[in-house]
Each structure stands twice: as C-alpha cells, then as structure tokens.
Amino acid sequence: MSVSPSLSGPGAAPDRPAARALLRQLGGVALALGLLGGGYALVAQVAGDRGIAPTAASADIEVRGISVDVTGDSAEEARAKGWREAQRKAWAKIKGPKIGDSQLDGLVSAIVIEQERLGPKRYIATLGVVLDRQRASGYLGGAQQASRSAPMLLIPVEVSGGTYTAFERRNAWQRAWAGFNPGASRIDYIRPSGAGGDSLLINFGQTGRHSRAWWRSTLDQYGAADALMAFARIDHQFPGGPVNATFTARYGPDSHVLESFTLTAAGPDEVPAMLARAVVQMDGIFTGALVSGKLRPDPTLRLGGSGEVDPAIARLIDIGRAVRERAEAEAAAAAGVAPRIEAQPVTGAETGEAAVRSIVVQFATPDAAAFDAALGAVRGTAGVRGLAVTSTAIGGTSVMSVSYAGTLEELAGALEARGLTVRRGANALAISR
Structure with missing residues (x-):
C-alpha cells in the first residue's frame, strides 16, 4: 500500500495547485489589509485632537495687564475701587478723552481677572478691561477702526527640540495665539483652528514655499489677502530651569523678516505667560509694519488662475513700454534714422473680451472684520477690475460698486465659487457668508 506524501513531511513534494490557491487567498487578504491601512494612514493625518479654536474672538476692545493696589473700609469696597481704577487706566491707555465714571461704566462690558489678592481692607490685582467697540467708538472718533489691514492668514510656527511645528499637532505657541483677542488690533487676523x-x-x-499659485490657492481657502508668520524658537536650559525664547515676525509669500526679540521665563510654569506677552508684542510689530506701509498684500498674489496680470500692474507695464519706445524714437530721429514701428497689443482691449460693467453689490457688515473680509473676497474674484464702496454701515448692510468684465450672472457664479451666498436682483447682487 502506497501512502501519499504529506505537505508538512520532510522531503515531501507539495500539492502545487492547492498551494497556488492558498497563496492567492493570502495575497488577497494582504492587499485588503494594505488598502485599509493606507486609508487609515490618510485619515490619521487629519484626525485626532489637533485643533485649538480661538477662545477670544470678540470685536470689542480689550486692554489687559492693568495693575491696581487700593484699600477700602471692607474687602468688597476695596475690590470695587480697584475695578473702577482699572477702568480709568484702561481708558487712558487707549487714549480716550476725559469722561465721567458713570459714562465709562456704560462703555465697559466686562472685567477680566488675571491675578488678584484680596485682604480685609486691601485689593491687589492684575485686571483686563473689555470695552464695547460700538459704544466706545463714539468717544474715540473711530480711531480704533482706522487703517485696518487686509485679511491676513496667521501661521504660528513653534521651534522646539529641533522640530518645526505649525498645525501638525497642538503646541503652546498655537494656544497662546488662540487666547489672544484681536478686537483692539488693527490687523485683521484669520486664525485657523488647526x-x-x-x-x-x-x-x-x-x-518656505514661493509659488504664488500655491499661496493663492491656500489663501483663497481662508478668504485671506496675504499671510503673516509668527516664529517662536523655545530653548530649555535644563529640565525645570529657565526657558529662553526668540520670536521672529515675518510676512508674505517670501517670508520677509520684520523684527525679532527675545524673552525669558524663570521656569516651565511661566512659559504660557511669556508666550502671551510675546503675542501682544508681535501684534505690535505687525501693527507698526502696517502703519509704516510695509504690511501690504503682495501684488503678485493677484495673478489669476489663467495667468492674467492684475490690471494695475499691466498698466504700469504698458506705461514703461511707451516710455521706452518714445526714447528710442527720439534717439532715432536725432540720428536721422526712420524708427521701426511695431504693433503692440493693448492690455484690456483684446478682441472678444467681455465689456466691463458696473454692478451694485450689497454685503452684510456686522463688524469691521466682516467689512474687510467681504472687500477682500470680491476684490480677489477673477474678472473684477475694481470696486468702490458707496455706503458703509458697520452693524448693517454696506454697498459697493464693482467693475466686472462680464455679466451679472457670471459675477454671481464667480462669487459663489469662492464660498459666498449670492442673491440676485435687478443689476444688483447681495452676498453673505
């Protein structure tokens, strides 16, 4: 009697058809696991607790770091006197005119306690004062609204232990910016949560990218006109010891450096307070750059997807060509040579280009940030040749006149493509977010 050799026996010849079938099954399982693993890896790149939503996004005016040290007949009276003194100091800090305490009470919407020590008859504290912007602007003459920047995308970068981190994972520098209230700032920050x-x-x-097309695509996702980069290099001297930090303010697609400064914390527990101070100081740098004229949206970011140059830049190019041709003609005339004249295409007058028409666009403006965001969104729409604000109503509906190369329906479609809600009317549109 003969015995068939076993697959597992030594020197046995395997059953080849059965082996091939088993390998095919195992290969299918491995492929399925690979696909599932790849999908899991893709989801893992955006999943998890990596976002920190801005906790302070009020449009009110917030003045922080007000120190008071007062006494009273009781603890309650000392606290009331301390809060009243903090209100006066905050009002003076933003250069408000002289007004009575009762009027000032009507402007203050909140008192933020940063630190306080309360005794039987003494009150020592560091406070923050929040003023209602709409009510306070009547006394400030609109100074707090003046010359606000275009919408700027903020990218905080923390450098620690040789690792550069923006929104890849939560970090202390991102948290410091999330806790910053930009209500009193002249910079229109767009702060992603991550x-x-x-x-x-x-x-x-x-x-580190310089591609304008890449930047334009990214900025369009957030309705921004340009970008600000806030770098924080944090160096721990030794575990539990002092922490040194170097902060650098940058802007634009070419990462131009505005200014750098250093701060020191006595220990790890004081790092959050140090970063909060750094955010305020960096906001001052950005504001100073805005006042000096440095902080302007890069004109090269206005290049459309079709490669069309911004009309203002195209006009400057045409003027330069005309000046050069005139100089060449004068030189040729002086030499007695007949100048050679070539036909040059005129930008904005190509055959078949749509006529530029004026279209009225209404847009909701609950605050100054919404006003600037709406202007930035419309100005960055392809085909828009220019715009002029004909009516401004912060807290209501403002109106602009848009010069557009195309029809009203084409403009409506272009605005909808940018994520705006559009309602159509008779030669007019109404947009909202």
Whole structure:
C-alpha cells in the first residue's frame, strides 16, 4: 500500500495547485489589509485632537495687564475701587478723552481677572478691561477702526527640540495665539483652528514655499489677502530651569523678516505667560509694519488662475513700454534714422473680451472684520477690475460698486465659487457668508 506524501513531511513534494490557491487567498487578504491601512494612514493625518479654536474672538476692545493696589473700609469696597481704577487706566491707555465714571461704566462690558489678592481692607490685582467697540467708538472718533489691514492668514510656527511645528499637532505657541483677542488690533487676523484639513494645508513647509499659485490657492481657502508668520524658537536650559525664547515676525509669500526679540521665563510654569506677552508684542510689530506701509498684500498674489496680470500692474507695464519706445524714437530721429514701428497689443482691449460693467453689490457688515473680509473676497474674484464702496454701515448692510468684465450672472457664479451666498436682483447682487 502506497501512502501519499504529506505537505508538512520532510522531503515531501507539495500539492502545487492547492498551494497556488492558498497563496492567492493570502495575497488577497494582504492587499485588503494594505488598502485599509493606507486609508487609515490618510485619515490619521487629519484626525485626532489637533485643533485649538480661538477662545477670544470678540470685536470689542480689550486692554489687559492693568495693575491696581487700593484699600477700602471692607474687602468688597476695596475690590470695587480697584475695578473702577482699572477702568480709568484702561481708558487712558487707549487714549480716550476725559469722561465721567458713570459714562465709562456704560462703555465697559466686562472685567477680566488675571491675578488678584484680596485682604480685609486691601485689593491687589492684575485686571483686563473689555470695552464695547460700538459704544466706545463714539468717544474715540473711530480711531480704533482706522487703517485696518487686509485679511491676513496667521501661521504660528513653534521651534522646539529641533522640530518645526505649525498645525501638525497642538503646541503652546498655537494656544497662546488662540487666547489672544484681536478686537483692539488693527490687523485683521484669520486664525485657523488647526482641526480637519488645516494641518495639511498650513504646515511649516508652507512658510518656505514661493509659488504664488500655491499661496493663492491656500489663501483663497481662508478668504485671506496675504499671510503673516509668527516664529517662536523655545530653548530649555535644563529640565525645570529657565526657558529662553526668540520670536521672529515675518510676512508674505517670501517670508520677509520684520523684527525679532527675545524673552525669558524663570521656569516651565511661566512659559504660557511669556508666550502671551510675546503675542501682544508681535501684534505690535505687525501693527507698526502696517502703519509704516510695509504690511501690504503682495501684488503678485493677484495673478489669476489663467495667468492674467492684475490690471494695475499691466498698466504700469504698458506705461514703461511707451516710455521706452518714445526714447528710442527720439534717439532715432536725432540720428536721422526712420524708427521701426511695431504693433503692440493693448492690455484690456483684446478682441472678444467681455465689456466691463458696473454692478451694485450689497454685503452684510456686522463688524469691521466682516467689512474687510467681504472687500477682500470680491476684490480677489477673477474678472473684477475694481470696486468702490458707496455706503458703509458697520452693524448693517454696506454697498459697493464693482467693475466686472462680464455679466451679472457670471459675477454671481464667480462669487459663489469662492464660498459666498449670492442673491440676485435687478443689476444688483447681495452676498453673505
């Protein structure tokens, strides 16, 4: 009697058809696991607790770091006197005119306690004072609204232990910016939370890219006109010891350096307070750059997807060509040579280009930030040749006149493509977010 050799026996010849079938099954399982693993890896890049939403996004005017040290007949009276003194100091800090305490009470919407020590008859504290912007602007003459920047995308980058981190994971520098209230700032910050696709679109690598097309695509996702980069290099001297930090303010697709400064914390517990001070100081640098005229949206970011140059830049190019041709003609005339004249295409007058027409656009403006965001969104729409604000109503509906190369329906479609809600009317549109 003969015995068939076993697959597992030594020197046995395997059953080849059965082996091939088993290998095919194992290969299919491995492929399925690979696909599932790849999908999991893709989801893992945007999943998890990586976002920190801005906790202070009020349009009110917030003045922080007001120190008071007062006494009273009781603890309650000392606290009331301390809060009243903080209100006066905050009002003086923003250069408000002289008004009575009762009027000032009507402007203050909140008192923020940063630190306080309360005794039987003494009150020592560091406070923040929040003023209602709409009510206070009547006394400030609109100075707090003057010359606000275009919408700027903020990219905070923390450098620690040789690792550069933006929104790839939560970090202390991102948290410090999330806690900053930009209500009193003249910079219109757009602060992503870092959740979802933010970590893919905005990372440290983005700050080193120079491609205008790449930047334009990223900025369009957030309705921004340009970008600000806030770098924080944090160096721990030794575990539990002092912490030194170097902060650098940059802006634009070419990462131009504005200014750098250093701060020191006595220990790890004081790092959050140090970063909060750094945010305020960096906001001052950005504001100073705005006042000096440095902080302007890069004109090369206005290049459309079709490669069409901004009309203002095209006009300057045409003027330069005309000046050069005139100089060449004068030189040729002086030499007695007949100048050679070539036909040059005129920008904005090509055959078949749509006529430029004026279209009225209404837009909701609950605050100054919404006003600037709406202007930035419309100005960055392809085909828009210019715009002029004909009516401004902060807290209501403002009106602009848009010069557009195309029809009203084409403009409506272009605005909808930028994520705006559009309602159509008779030679007029109404937009909102």
